Amino acid sequence: MLGAGRGVLGAVLSAGCWVLCGVSSAAHLSAADGIEITARSRAMQPGELVVLTIALPHHADRVNVRAFGRDAVAFADDDRQWRALVGIDLAVKTGTYPVTVDAGGLHARYDLLVTPHRFPTRRLTVDEAFVTPPPSEEDRIAREAKLLAGVWNAPAPERLWNDRFVRPVPGAANSAFGSRSIFNGKARTPHGGADFMSPSGTPVHAPNAGRVVVARTLYFSGNTVVIDHGLGLFSTLAHMSAIDVREGDRVTADQIVGRVGATGRVTGAHLHWAVRAAGARVDPLAVLALLGN
Ligand SMILES: [Zn+2]
Secondary structure, three states, rough: OOOOOHHHHHHHHHHHHHHHHHOOOOOOEEEEOOOOEEEEEOOOOOOOOEEEEEOOOOOOOOEEEEOOEEEEEEEEEEOOEEEEEEOOOOOOOOEEEEEEEEEOOOEEEEEEEOOOOOOOEEEEEHHHHOOOOOOHHHHHHHHHHHHHHHHHOOOOOOOOOOOOOOOOOOOEOOOOOEEEEEEOOOEEOOOOOOEOOOOOOOOOOOOOOEEEEEEEEHHHEEEEEEEEEEEOOEEHHHHOOOOOOOOOEEEOOOEEEEOOOOOOOOOOOOOEEEEEEEEEEEHHHHHHHHOOO
């Protein structure tokens, strides 16, 4: 692995995106076998998305990018340039993680330095029924977990999304992404999405194009739509009062897929939007910052 070539740095700076787009993290560069890799992210922390630009010395039909023991979301930008979306799952520990690039016999490695992030923790005492679902729901919960695992394991093999992600509802998100809740002394699964406090009935737009793979009522997330954007990238929109699409539908970016509601295990109306990138749970606000309008 080599340091940054001045030519590469110049080329990247002239694009200027991390200055203009408000993405604060500095780019890191590495090169090997003539492959030059640049990285862009808000931060190198759990729950963040890292966009790698991979410049090749010549055309390759396939580029395989691996990170965190999985194939990353990778796609061709043009003849000699690929991009990869690497999600740092919110449970990833501080450390150095190799990202390997294999492009038709050429190899490169990029070391991702994950720095710590402290997610907020809240402790609440709530009705016990809210913490432990009734035994009568156990079968349903297990069935739905299996359904979702099947969805995550069978992404569309081609890219279905467009260049730009859009906000599913207007207004700012209260990103409680990654926050830990301890209810009655028991730790719950960390919050894997961003919450948008929109009033009930507000139209919910597809954050990007894709295929609807789930459009049904689930125990925890209520009326839920999962959009498969392809190549391992998924959006989940939850707790809706109504669903306006069906499983199997193709949707375009910004198409209305449902309405904000308070279905499932929630206390009030809001939209929960979650994003998975090759299995990693990442903050949708990181997706908007890096790939949004
Ligand atoms: Zn939520």
